[in-house]
Amino acid sequence: MTGTLTLVRLALRRDRVLLPVWILVITGVIAASASAIAELYPQAAQRIALGVTIGSAPALQALTGPVFDATSIGGLTAWRTTTMASVLAALMSIIVVTRHTRAEEETGRAELVGACAVGRHATLTSAVLVAGGANLLIVLLLTLALAGQGLPATGALAFGLAVGGAGWTFTGVAMLAAQLTEHARTANGIAAAALGLAFLLRALGDAAKVETLAWLSPLGWAQRMRAFAGERWWVAALFAATGLVLVAGAALLARRRDLGAGLLPARLGPPDAAASLRSPLALAWRLQRGGLLSWTIGFAVVGAMFGALAHSVGDIVRDNPQLAELLAQIGGGATALIDTFLAAELGLLSMVAGGYAVQATLRLQGEESAIRAEPILAASVARRRWTASHLTVALGGSALILAAGGLAAGLAHGLRIGEPARQAVRLLGAALVQVPATWTLAGIAMLLFGLLPRLTALAWAALVTFALLGQLGELLQLDDWITGLSPFAHIPHSLGQPVDVSPLLWLGAVTAALSLTGIAAFQRRDLRGD
Template sequence: MNGTLTLVRLALRRDRVLLPVWIVVIAGLVTVSASAIAELYPHAGQRIALGVTIGATPALQALTGPVFDAASVGGLTAWRATTMASALAALMSILVVTRHTRAEEETGRAELLGSCVVGRQAVPAAAVAVAVTANAVITLLITVGLAGQGLPAAGALAFGAAVGGTGWVFTGVALAAAQLTTHARTASALACATLGLAFLLRALGDAAKAEALAWSSPLGWAQRVRAFAGERWWVIALFAVTALALVAAAALLARRRDLGAGLLPPRPGRPDARASLAGPVALAWRLQRGGLLGWAVGFAIAGTLFGALAHSLGDLVADNPHMAALLARMGGTDALTDAFLTAELSVLALVAGGYAVQATLRLRGEESALRAESVLATAVTRRRWSLSHLALALGGSALIMSVGGLSAGLAHGLRIGRPAGQAARMLGAALLQVPATWTLAGIAMLLFGLLPRLTALAWAALVAFALLAQLGELLQLDDAVMNLSPFSHVPQTLGRPVDAGPLLGLLLVTAALLAAGIVAFQRRDLQQE
């Protein structure tokens, strides 16, 4: 463990910008949600009516979880923000641990550190210490932020501990994943896939009221801490014990492998490349096909889940004549179902934006690893090389949105007896979301061309757009602020005429961003990390 504190300081120095941003965004999300709920639902009767609606709608519970105390502002805040804040804390922990463990080995820096007076376990111990501390700070800020608004201190602490505890668990998940593979990207993908599975188990458990299924997910544990609704403090201990067990398992796995290697050895390639591998497009496809397949499978599962839940919205009006009369004026239950499906497509589009950013920034990864230099030393031009990866980013985001739309349409159509018609309808609606995801690829490309060391700002833009989409209406933000997000310019309701103007505008903006990024890349020197 020699040198752990020094490596902690080094990690904090390297993450001096991104880590505070993560912490402030996650804690601020919870605090702002509580303030907005208190303003929008000032009376207990209003909050109880909302709680009844939530309890009668499995689709809402699948997205955000059950509400345990609708009468209080704290209970509604826990319902609205626990899953989102916990998932963000988990994602932050995954990225921090992978960056300071597997990525260090992949680039060779861990080997250089090992030649000094640094213990073998110092590198992973420093990464775990940074992630655990960051989650502890999030816990503290959430507690102070909620208690400062007059909410019960015990509930505020339980809420913060639930979010931070989820981050602790996925710190262990990421550390274990880093022992399995030789590449940081694959380790992050494995940990993120585990997070996706945790969300799916929680969503299915809450929608079907299957407690055993919900308890199988750390995100389900965060809900069942029951902040502001009779806190269950022993669940916090469950987070801590699970995190310690995962870290201990990762330490045992680390002893069974060599530095730089993984327990799952990479599959050896062919001695000679296939003819189909000739050219930069084929190379980009070979590098990104595994990730694209994983994203497509995830979107198929998510789309199927959303489509299957959409039909259950009819239960909302089964015993509520006032709601039935209101929906009849809006167009009936079909209008409510369309609104739900449109909202879920918007969520999938935000996630697809993550794929677009990841696929575009593969250019930066190849450049930092010095592999781009070898490719560009041949007859391949910078423009052709960048366009090859952009083709995967743009085409891949359109593909996974199509998969998500088709899956949702088929699942919903099978429940109502019109699978073909609903599949075509949802496919068209999903494709309308694609221009917004392409805009994120354009932002990533512009940063890669102009400011390659600041490409992480593309992820910051995605987080900002997601927060605007999820909290913009709740916070009653001005239209000028909402319009900063490209996702606010796509159609928000199925079954209505589509105005092509905003979509064409997004395409023009994307083309300008991509062109500017390519030109800037052609005029700068190649850079290392």
């Protein structure tokens, strides 16, 4: 453990902006959501009616989880924000751990540090302390923020422990993933896939009311901490024990591998390149096809799940005569409510697809940092062709995964109502309408790569900001100009209504301007520099 505290100080110095932003965003969003819920539902009868509506729709429970106590502001806050806050804490932990472990080995910095008076486990321990400390600070700030609004202190503490516990558990998951592969990008992908699986298990368990499935997911544990609804304090011990076991397992695995290597052996390629690898686009496709396949399968699975659950939204109308009458007056009904739900889910998928667009575009930075771009650009490949090739994969891949999600949702929903072909076409079209907003994030990533390569993390910050505006903008009653900053706010409703293509054309023009500016800026800067 020699040198652990020094490495902790170094990590905090490097993350002096990243960590405070994550922590303040998580705590600020939750505090604002609690205040908004108190303002929107001041009467107990209103809160109870909302709880009954949610409880009658498995599709809504799949998205946000069950309501354990609809009579209190705290109970509704926990229902609305526990999953979202837990996912954010988990993502923060994954990024921090991979950044200070596997990424250090991949770049060779860990070898230089290890040549000094530094213990074998100092790097791993420092990463755990930084990520764990960040999650503890989230627990403290959430407790103070919610209790400061007049909510019960015990419930506020339980909520904080649920969110911080999820982050701590995925600290262990990221530590384990960092031992399996020799590339930071792959380690992040493994940990993110585990997070996606956790969300899927929780969603299926809550929708089908199968507690066993929900208990297989750390996100399900966070919900079942039951903050503000008869707290289960022993769940905090489950979080702590699971995280410790995963971290200890990662430490044991680290002793069985060489520095810089992963436990999963790297697959050797053929001695000679195939004839198909004669263009930059072919190389970009070869580098990114594995990740694209994983994203496509994941979107198809999630789309099918939401499509299968969409029919249950109509039960709200059948169980609520007042709502049925209101929808009839405005020309809708159960079908309109189902379409609204499906459109919302496709909008959520498009935000996630924005993550793929950013990741695929920033593969350029990974190739540049690993000094694999220099030999390519030193030959006859022009810079604009190289950058445009990866951008093409990012744009085409984001459209492909959205199409897979929309098609799967349409088939699943269509099989439930006996119209598989018609619903597949409808939802495929609705999914493709989301594509221009997703492309905007690729344009932002390209602009930052070409103009400000040291600030490419701002592309991820933009994605998180747009997602929060989309999910909480209405709840927080933000002004239209603020929510309008997100490209996803300009996507027209395409189910059951004519599509206005003008916003899509404007988003396409913005993407083209951002991308072309980024490519032109890359033409003028040095490699691995500003």
